[in-house]
Amino acid sequence: LQDIIFICLCTLIHYNYRHRQMSTLPYPPGLPRWPIVGNAFSFPLTHMHIFFKNLGDRLGTNIMYMEALGRQFIILNDIRMAKDLLEKRSGLYSSRPELPMLTEVIGAKYIFGAMPYGNEWRSHRRIFQQYFSPKNHHRVEERATEFVRKNLLPSLFQTPQDVHGHVRSCMGGFSTSLTYGLPTHRHRDPLVLFAEDVFTKIASTGMYLVNIIPQLKYVPEWVPGANFKTVAREIRDDAYRLMEEPYQATQKSMDEGTLSDCFVLESLERNRSRPNFELQAKRTKQAAMQIYGAASETTAAATMTFILAMLTCPDVQRKAQQELDSVVGFDRLPDFSDKPNLPYLSAIIKEVLRQISSSWNPITPIGVPHLTTDEDVYEGYYIPKGCIVLANSYAMLHDETIFPSPTEFKPERFLKGGAISDDVPDPESVATFGFGRRICPGSAVALSMIYVAAASILTIFDISPALDEKGDPVKVVPEFIATSVVSDPLPFQCRFTPRQGKNVEGLLKEYLNLEVV
Template identity: 25%
Template sequence: MDAAKPIVEGLTLVKLGDAASQYGAGNVLLVLLAVAITALAVDYSYMLYLHYKMPPGPLPLPIVGNTYSLPEHKPWIYFEQLSKQLNSPVITFWIGRNPTVWINDAWSASELLDKKAAIYASRPRMLVFAELTGIGQANLVNMYYGDRWRVHRKLTHLGVGLQQVRKYRGFQNNESQVMAYDTLHQPEKYVTHMERYATSVVSIIGFGRRVGKVDDPLITEVIAVMQRAAELNVPSKSFPMVMETFPWLAKFPKKITPWLKPFGNGGRGTAFFYALADEVKESEAEPCYVRQIFKEAPKYDLRKEEISSLTGNLFGAGSDTSSSTLVTFTLACCAFPETLPRAWEELDRVCGPHRSPTWDDEPNLPYVKAFMKEVLRWRSVAIIGGQPHAPIQDDYWNGYLIPKQTWVQGNTWAIHHNERDFPEPDRFNPCRFLKDDPASRPFPNEKGYMTFGWGRRVCSGQGLAEQGTFISVARFLWAFKIEKAKDEAGHEIPVDIFAYTNGLNMRPEPFKCSITPRSEEIRQTIEREGQQALSELSTFEGETQYRMSTFYKTPDAGVAKHMKPVAASA
């Protein structure tokens, strides 16, 4: 028995130790729980404080804010409706713990983003679009406001500034003539011809090399990438945008997180666009924007990532958006045929059938110019005004606080569908942009629309886009009858003016239409001008050796080579 006593006492001590250990662990858990509850209470108290200080909005819940109520598709319509419900053109909506301000009215947008442009010139943190994609702060699009932003803006204006774009009218007009020529011969492929046109114009500007084939990789691959990138800016409660609400989800290793796998290693497109630029630098192509950038690179100590972004932005801002605008124009012609006869009368009177319109005709084509403006208003491509703004200091609107670095978004859809400014907003009506017409309404800027953004962050390529949209809309109105397609029984196939994609840069879902020349004389003119344009564009013929789909799979594609420091090769 004596020998067994120590064993019993030892067992007793172990049990007591276990109990003490368990008691201590319980205390630790209670302390941690108390700390968590306190932190949550403090955090939520601050959220509620901001909720009552900032513009009106739904009551946020702890941690998740209002994210749960986001619709899966077209959130801009939801914010428009929410603005009406709250009877406030500026509202606050919480994406997780971060308040976002949505501006749903032209006059408020002008007051904040235009008149206070110096305050609202920066960007907020964009985890998904900027950080996970690897773009970071090397790109003007999401760059914080400051000296480096000013350098990139200046360099961008070298390519597409207002003083530059008039120099591009020759080849822009030629490419527009070729687009009409191609559409005449393959009207069922009108979307592809519009994409080729838009991509070719920016390719000539950027690389001195046109895109002559509809299956060129700059069309078939790069536009698809740009459309995908645009989707990464639409607020959502599903992946990947939910990571803006819960940024800690991006901290997990990518090997075990399926929501991060689509991002790969991030920044892969950077090498591709730099390779395109480097290819031109070493070639005998026509003088172009890329060569100007390489010339300026030492002066501004440009890294390769920056050269790549300046080059890639030409496509992001000029190809997908311009072609989408022209597809919207085609949809409007099909859906609102009553708007066409007045345009035809004006064009026939000014131009006749033996030549297509030119920019010199613009002062004599007020209705056609109004038609173009209504295209930009009716279904704006950048439907939520592009990238968000962020104030560089605390600001106030009607007594409400807008804190520094808050995500501030202009809801272009709501702005352009405000019935006070645009009665019957879903009706396509060019007369809105004729000064003396009863349909015309006051607007806070001279253009009458806010398609290209605001303040110091207004789209750098606005002048190029407006110039190209006018000449292309005028030429297609002059050249073609654009109508609803008919089925085998001869019945018109209806079109849906609300069937649009869900990306930041929206475009119509595919639809059928009939495109035929308005007369035999006009058909002959389209043929003659198209062939002449191809002859004049021959100096820009060329083709890149790179394809985005194979660039990262081919060992000799030179990814590592192209991403060495600029100083090593410039």
């Protein structure tokens, strides 16, 4: 017992000495702070990613420290720094800050992306990774190809004016099929529309005062000003319905033997003989809802941004079409076997993910916050425990020392000698989908859908500006709105014209009359 007490005492002394030594170091550079509120009045309500990039440029630093209403923040504007902390020291930087509105008031502690780092998070991530492992990726590619051909291309051919709706319907249907194995309507599927509404509401939970003053969660719903409790109850009910209804439909199809391959089916079958099957089934149900939401929203935002880029950069569009024609020819649609021979198209997708018009935003401009689980020292600066760390992917992907002329759309920056260059950071694996252990586990799914959608669209369509009543082209100015953690282009007008020399109707003939995929 004396030995144990001695060891504990030595450990405590060492910890206190280390803490005192570390805490005497300075915080990273930042703005002057007011008592109590800190930098609360300096935080912008919109375009936070641009504010932090400009602030870093003004202060001459890529790491900054700010405080607001008792919370401490570290902002990273540099890829190297983000990798140093969020990847190389991921054991300290992989948790998430609490969102009481989401986890306590609504009760959605099962949201994988918001879970604190720990065993429950690892269990959920394992469920994701088992299905979306590289050995299963061919199934994702087959499903993505199917939905582009049966859903997106026929819709753009028949009613091209509703491009935004068609893209969201296709990506929502793809996610539903991949996750639950359920058929969806090509146009305005009820489940797809309901899911969009639910995830939009869930995304809004970060704006409520209860996240700053957690004690408000104890206020009864009937108290004036506690309308957030009413909102929470509605979101809770909708989220429960979204989790249960497609899951139950999937189980019914399983019992009838009519279910196609999907995440839920494989996950349940894999765990059926385990003693903790009920717990695994519950986690599968929770994970399924989130796979649907993440896959649908990210792929829709990226595909719409690709279309917008081709609309505003016609020379890039023509060059990509020439490459596709030389590889795919004129008598078929592209597939994944063509991808290694399409370096320019691959470079376009990387540049789309980087999103580089001065008025454009990255897919996830400020990223999902990380949280430190212990204090740390980096480059002589003190980083406290419980500090929120923001990886500013916008600043990283606009770094002029890495991406010269960052406001120009230049796919060529990713090419060297006619092939993809290894000398430039790849947005497919850096910044766009996060860092370290919290990187999006479904990024390969999103990239597969973006590729096959982009290749197929450019193979059979010319994308051009819509015409006004006088027959003049309608000017398009890229504008974006944050729908959750992603940045989505606002709806815009354009034309999809079948390309000359392409028998588009013949290529799509077997898909044009499909109403359900």
